[in-house]
Amino acid sequence: MKKTEQRNPNSMHIDKMSALEIAKCMNNEDKTVAFAVEKALPEIAQTIEAVVDSFNKGGRLLLIGAGTSGRLGIIDATECPPTYGEPPEKVVGIMAGGRDAVFKASENGEDMGSMGVEDIKSENICEKDTLIGISVAGNAMYVKEALVYAKSVGAKTVALTCNEDAHIAKVADIAIITDTGAEVVTGSTRLKAGTAHKLVLNTITTGSMIMTGHVIENHMVNMKPTNIKLKERAARIISDIAGIELEKAREEVATGSSIRDILAKYGK
Secondary structure (H helix, E strand, O other): OOHHHOOOHHHOOHHHOOHHHHHHHHHHHHOOHHHHHHOOHHHHHHHHHHHHHHHHOOOOEEEEEOHHHHHHHHHHHHHHHHHHOOOOOOEEEEEOOHHHHHHOOOHHHHHOHHHHHHHHHHOOOOOOOEEEEEOOOOOOHHHHHHHHHHHHOOOEEEEEEOOOOOHHHHHOOEEEEOOOOOOOOOOOOOOHHHHHHHHHHHHHHHHHHHHOOOEEOOEEOOOOOOOHHHHHHHHHHHHHHHOOOHHHHHHHHHOOOOHHHHHHHOOO
């Protein structure tokens, strides 16, 4: 039995706990997640390097999964354009069951390997791209067959799972395994497992964007200031990096110029 499907001895009587006891039990389990991710840092770093290589070749990062795993990939892909100014085609989230499955569960989609292949083919995956297949148990045929096809066309492949004996780990070039163990509610892998995978995806996309020049110091300099909050953030970024007064930076942002162009005006 997969570790993520086993019963957790720390929550055997969670149905008898008070609200505070439930919260404490879950919090104690959540504290272990970062350590599980820490053990996978070498493979996470390898993945960042692979994604950077894809970007430098004009390729893309594709994230594919079913259920919670697919939704996590879509979240990460969706957040890259506003944060780093990249087109939505650069980081692509693909989910079993398509758009409808984002909002309504389609659990049988993970068993359809041919659908995974078709979804990847429809994205015209090629040797320039990196594909990350996300599956907590690691046996979702939708993800496995997508990885196999991607590898056959020369794309770099990465398996993100929580189980060492995962099928997807055996077919990918890189295997990221975050061993989060049993959940407080048996088999509910949207909990610790999902949290671990969100942390991993955050690190991969952020790391690859940093290494391809989207961050100066620790500021996101290709961000698009499209609302009041982001315009103020852009002004602070310009003020910090260019060393000018905040009010002057606000005036620069009001011209509609990009952060990059404004920084260039000040020799940054």
